[in-house]
Amino acid sequence: MNIVLSINEKISPLQSVIILSIVILISSFFAISKSKTIKRLLIILASVSLIMAFYLNIYSFISMGSFSNFLLSFEYMQMIEVSIIIFSALNLLFFISIYNVDSSHFIKIMILFLFSTICAVFIVLARNSLFIFTSFAIFILTIFQLVTSLNLKMDKSRPYIFGYFLRPTLTVILFFFGFSLFYVATDFKDFNQIMQSEYISNPLIILGLIVFGIAVYIYFFLFPFQSPYMKLIKRSDYSSNAVIWFSYFPVGIFMFSKLDGLFSFFIEKNNLYLSIFFIAITFLCVLASSIGAFKTNSIRRIVSFLFLFFIGIFILNISMLSAGIITRISMSWFNISNIIMVLLSFIPIYSIISSIEKSTGSDSINNIRGFGRSNIYMCISLIVIFLSWFGFAYHINPFIKYFGSVNFLKMGIINMILLLAVAIAFIFLLINIFRIIFQFFRKPLTGAVEKIVFPKFLYIYVTLYALVILAIAVIGVLEILNINIEFINFKITQV
Amino acid sequence: MNFQFIVFFNFLIFLMGVFGIFYSKDIISVFVSFQFIIISAVINFLSFSQFLYQSSLWGEIFVILGITSIYFLMFCIVYHVHIYLKMDSLDREALFREFKLFKITKSDWWGEDNI
Amino acid sequence: MSFISQLIIMIMHYASIFGLLISGLLSLILPDKRKKILFLFISFLFVGILSFVYYSGILFFIVGILMVFFFISLYLFVFQMEIFGNKTGLDENKKLNGRVKNTLLNIIIPLLFCATAGYFIYNYTFDFLRSVSGSGNIFIAGLGDISKQFFTDYSLILVIIVASLFMSFLWFIIISQGEE
Numbered sequence: 001m002n003i004v005l006s007i008n009e010k011i012s013p014l015q016s017v018i019i020l021s022i023v024i025l026i027s028s029f030f031a032i033s034k035s036k037t038i039k040r041l042l043i044i045l046a047s048v049s050l051i052m053a054f055y056l057n058i059y060s061f062i063s064m065g066s067f068s069n070f071l072l073s074f075e076y077m078q079m080i081e082v083s084i085i086i087f088s089a090l091n092l093l094f095f096i097s098i099y100n101v102d103s104s105h106f107i108k109i110m111i112l113f114l115f116s117t118i119c120a121v122f123i124v125l126a127r128n129s130l131f132i133f134t135s136f137a138i139f140i141l142t143i144f145q146l147v148t149s150l151n152l153k154m155d156k157s158r159p160y161i162f163g164y165f166l167r168p169t170l171t172v173i174l175f176f177f178g179f180s181l182f183y184v185a186t187d188f189k190d191f192n193q194i195m196q197s198e199y200i201s202n203p204l205i206i207l208g209l210i211v212f213g214i215a216v217y218i219y220f221f222l223f224p225f226q227s228p229y230m231k232l233i234k235r236s237d238y239s240s241n242a243v244i245w246f247s248y249f250p251v252g253i254f255m256f257s258k259l260d261g262l263f264s265f266f267i268e269k270n271n272l273y274l275s276i277f278f279i280a281i282t283f284l285c286v287l288a289s290s291i292g293a294f295k296t297n298s299i300r301r302i303v304s305f306l307f308l309f310f311i312g313i314f315i316l317n318i319s320m321l322s323a324g325i326i327t328r329i330s331m332s333w334f335n336i337s338n339i340i341m342v343l344l345s346f347i348p349i350y351s352i353i354s355s356i357e358k359s360t361g362s363d364s365i366n367n368i369r370g371f372g373r374s375n376i377y378m379c380i381s382l383i384v385i386f387l388s389w390f391g392f393a394y395h396i397n398p399f400i401k402y403f404g405s406v407n408f409l410k411m412g413i414i415n416m417i418l419l420l421a422v423a424i425a426f427i428f429l430l431i432n433i434f435r436i437i438f439q440f441f442r443k444p445l446t447g448a449v450e451k452i453v454f455p456k457f458l459y460i461y462v463t464l465y466a467l468v469i470l471a472i473a474v475i476g477v478l479e480i481l482n483i484n485i486e487f488i489n490f491k492i493t494q495v
Numbered sequence: 496m497n498f499q500f501i502v503f504f505n506f507l508i509f510l511m512g513v514f515g516i517f518y519s520k521d522i523i524s525v526f527v528s529f530q531f532i533i534i535s536a537v538i539n540f541l542s543f544s545q546f547l548y549q550s551s552l553w554g555e556i557f558v559i560l561g562i563t564s565i566y567f568l569m570f571c572i573v574y575h576v577h578i579y580l581k582m583d584s585l586d587r588e589a590l591f592r593e594f595k596l597f598k599i600t601k602s603d604w605w606g607e608d609n610i
Numbered sequence: 611m612s613f614i615s616q617l618i619i620m621i622m623h624y625a626s627i628f629g630l631l632i633s634g635l636l637s638l639i640l641p642d643k644r645k646k647i648l649f650l651f652i653s654f655l656f657v658g659i660l661s662f663v664y665y666s667g668i669l670f671f672i673v674g675i676l677m678v679f680f681f682i683s684l685y686l687f688v689f690q691m692e693i694f695g696n697k698t699g700l701d702e703n704k705k706l707n708g709r710v711k712n713t714l715l716n717i718i719i720p721l722l723f724c725a726t727a728g729y730f731i732y733n734y735t736f737d738f739l740r741s742v743s744g745s746g747n748i749f750i751a752g753l754g755d756i757s758k759q760f761f762t763d764y765s766l767i768l769v770i771i772v773a774s775l776f777m778s779f780l781w782f783i784i785i786s787q788g789e790e
Binding site: 498499502503504506507508510511513514515517518521522523524526527528530531534537538541542544545547549550552555556558559560562563564566567569570571573574575576577578 | 627630631634635637638643646647650653654657660661664665666668669672673676677679680683684686687688690691716717719720721723724727728731732735736739740742747748749751755756759760764767771774778781782785786
């Protein structure tokens with residue numbers, strides 16, 4: 001036991017990386033195998049390793065505390081982010097195993113997938129600018145390789161994969177240029193050093209931050225640059241879409257959170273023009289994604305637009321920071337809770353939708369007409385998950401706290417416009433939720449709903465998520481009503 | 496050597512790359528535009544490594560590892576296109592049409608996107 | 611360093627900057643794809659000369675190998691486009707000739723955007739850059755110093771890059787074989 005503890009101490013905080021590397025090493029011996037038994041064994045091995053990595057990540061932080069050296073930094077926020085990445089990877093393993101297990105390259109695909117998870121963990125743990133940049137570039141490369149490997153059978157997606165991945169390539173190149181501007185200003189090697197120094201207000205640092213901001217905006221395919229993302233999601237394989245939603249986008253959020261400190265230094269100054277700029281982008285993203293989701297009959301496109309809606313919520317959080325409604329720490333917590341909400345809701349929703357599409361052969365919204373009448377259990381689970389998006393209403397709470405302390409007439413136009421943006425976003429989200437729920441109970445089209453067959457484990461999978469969401473909702477409501485839950489130390493509503 | 500001149504020249508190359516990205520109508524032009532942004536960053540690193548930060552090799556190391564990662568990524572993307580160009584005429588047609596990196600079409604905002 | 615050496619270095623510096631600018635503009639403007647890549651390669655050669663001017667010539671050799679691979683792949687891509695894609699390209703060109711206004715807009719709007727950005731960058735950084743002063747000492751980056759720093763400080767990054775090479779090898783196999 002002492003040996004294990006001493007090894008654990010020496011390899012901290014890279015326990016998760018080392019466990020996944022061992023699985024990659026074992027899998028590489030069976031890379032060319034096509035045996036179903038070996039594939040199943042390796043899936044079980046990868047799942048167990050991801051669960052162990054998740055546990056060790058949290059255990060190492062609790063037992064050994066924070067860690068920091070020249071290259072790496074492992075603190076509370078990094079522990080949460082790595083946990084989210086590993087949790088997301090466990091679910092992605094599920095998608096890849098369901099839809100690609102018959103592929104002759106399944107084991108190689110699994111190796112690529114585990115390596116992309118390792119790169120994602122490195123991005124979160126990296127502290128040194130060079131390490132951040134290199135791990136980010138290699139992560140984009142591995143995601144590209146994974147998406148192309150998962151779409152071997154999807155002929156129509158190939159040109160769109162190319163168009164899609166030129167954008168993150170541009171992001172990487174812009175990051176390279178941004179780092180060069182930082183280097184011209186100062187030879188500090190990590191963002192914390194720059195933040196705590198006089199160089200923060202250097203013109204070249206500010207220009208570098210603008211370049212980083214543009215790069216991050218391009219990375220997320222936010223409006224009006226959403227074209228390659230929409231086209232690829234419509235045409236690519238189910239597991240490939242899952243990789244983009246549950247690996248590519250969360251890592252982008254964590255990449256942004258590394259620059260968060262530097263951006264916040266300027267955003268917190270409550271500059272009027274900056275606030276107007278962020279509010280305008282928020283309006284654009286939230287409105288365009290909601291209207292787009294409402295105007296299409298393709299379920300894939302509806303989910304794609306709604307996903308962009310939730311990415312737009314991150315910009316809403318920045319707008320609230322720039323208007324002075326929330327603090328930087330609150331913004332970080334809002335971002336983390338937003339990612340968790342997105343993952344906990346979109347993973348089960350997409351697992352059901354992809355099953356429906358696979359059964360019926362098309363992704364039209366008419367395929368779910370009458371779904372609630374034929375499969376009540378799944379329908380209720382889906383409704384619970386959709387209604388969890390009501391949690392977005394919690395964004396109103398900082399406004400209530402803020403407006404409670406100032407005179408109504410002195411609120412300021414900016415804050416009123418921002419509140420209007422939040423309200424409109426919430427209304428459009430409700431419209432889209434109820435549109436889908438309404439379809440569940442409409443009269444079904446002949447022959448469509450009968451084709452839908454779910455595997456038995458999907459019932460357990462979706463039920464687990466619905467229960468977790470219900471539990472979080474109950475705890476949140478009890479906290480809002482100031483009812484003390486003694487066995488839980490963590491407060492969901494602590495922002 | 497004049498620092499102002501070097502930095503402004505690098506920004507000029509960078510803006511040439513940005514112009515190329517917006518103006519490009521084919522894939523090769525997009526890659527050419529990308530190269531200009533990379534060139535401007537490399538010159539920033541090398542020039543200021545020499546003039547301001549001589550005691551450290553940080554700039555050179557960043558250039559080596561950064562260029563390795565970026566070109567590896569671009570090589571894999573071009574290789575992927577290269578492989579599939581041999582295979583399907585529909586792919587070739589889709590790829591050789593007017594290609595703009597930032598294109599706005601109605602189907603990306605609302606309505607349907609029919610394959 | 612003697613005055614003549616300094617003069618030679620300064621001439622090389624400004625000549626390579628000028629050459630980089632001209633070859634860059636040509637590669638951006640010329641419609642022929644082969645010439646684009648040719649002038650891009652020439653501009654990289656000028657960047658290589660600049661690396662010698664900045665006493666980091668070793669980088670030209672280390673990084674140049676990777677860039678040569680990329681240029682070969684790009685040139686093969688152009689070659690393949692010319693063999694397979696000529697008809698489609700010609701048809702598109704015929705349609706484009708009728709839309710002169712759109713083409714002008716495609717040039718003017720990005721040009722205006724870049725000019726405005728350039729103007730703001732110039733104004734914003736002019737005062738700061740005027741105050742920057744550097745050292746006249748010369749430090750030549752050697753392969754030994756670079757490799758020493760790699761293995762002492764950045765070995766983890768090297769491990770990741772080597773691992774990604776192995777992953778790419780697997781990916782090459784997947785892509786080449788396709789779905790059986």
